[in-house]
Amino acid sequence: MPESTPGRDRLLDALRSPSRGQLVVGALLAVLGFSAVVQVSDIDRDTTYSGLREQDLIEILNAQSGTVERARSEVARLEEDLESLQSDATSRTAALTQTQERIRTLNIIAGLVPVTGPGIRVTVTETEGRASLNSLLDLVQELRTADAEAIEFNDKHRVVAQSAFDDAASGGIELDGELLETPYVIDVIGDPHALHGALTFGSGPIEQLEDFDGASVDVEELDALVIESRRTPERPVNAERVTAQ
Incomplete structure (x- = not known):
């Protein structure tokens, strides 16, 4: 067995237990070696076309140009698809908003939901005589003509298009088969000034109730009413929906 020397012993110790500096130097050498290999590989690739004929180079260039053009066409098509989808989404959102608004309006007109807004409160009190059916019908009709959006009698009777008034x-007086109690308190949502004016013209509902029926009528314009x-x-x-042909 050969005799060990101090230099050899130091080399063996460094290999067994390398210092931090030695590790850093080793890592740098590894990176430099990898870079050299990559550079040689790039040089090899760069010289790949060096031996090709001019016609071959033209064909390769045309093929690459065609690939680029196809990529551009695909990008343009995808952008058109995206724009179409965004347009369709906008149209669907607008249609949905319009449908929801239409449903809300129809629910109010049909009296299916509570409502609030400005309007008037009309109180008809029978003092010297009884308010006639015709007078109340005229009052309701004038309110409708003045764009009343909701009408309610005595806090519990909602008036809609199908409502019917009859002598009990x-x-x-009955409203949809329910006996109305006096005084008649009528809450109406709409433009307060327009609604009030619809009742106060000459020979209008208020004059008819007071002068011919012997009742007193009080009208309040309110900023907010709740029906x-x-x-x-x-x-x-009997009615059925018609299916589109």
Whole structure:
């Protein structure tokens, strides 16, 4: 067995237990070696076309140009698809918003939901005589003509397009089969000034109630009214939806 020397012992110790500086130097050498290999590989690739004929180079260039053009066409098509999808999404959103608004309006007109807004409160009190059916019908009709959006009698009777007023057999007036109690308190949502004006013209509902029926009428213009009564939706018996051809 050969005799060990101090230099050899130091080399063996360094290999067994390298210092931090030695590790850093080793890492740098590894990086430099990898860079040299990559550079040689790049040089090899750069010289790949050096031996090709001019015609071959033209064909390769045309092929690459065609690939680029196809990529551009695909990008343009995808952009058109994206724009179309965004347009469709916008149209669907607008249609949905319009449908929801239409449903909200129809629910109010049909009396299916509580509503709030400015309007007037009309109180008809029978003093010297009884308010006639015709006078109340005229009052409701004038309110509708003045764009009343919701009408309610006595905090619980919602008036809608299908509502019917009748003389009660026992006296008084019925609304949709329900006896109305006096005084008649009528809450109406709409433009307060327009609604009030619809009742006060000459020979109008207020004059008819006061001069011919012997009742007193008080009208308040209010910034906010709440109508909480609702109608129960009725399912059509005879009418059916027409299916589009």
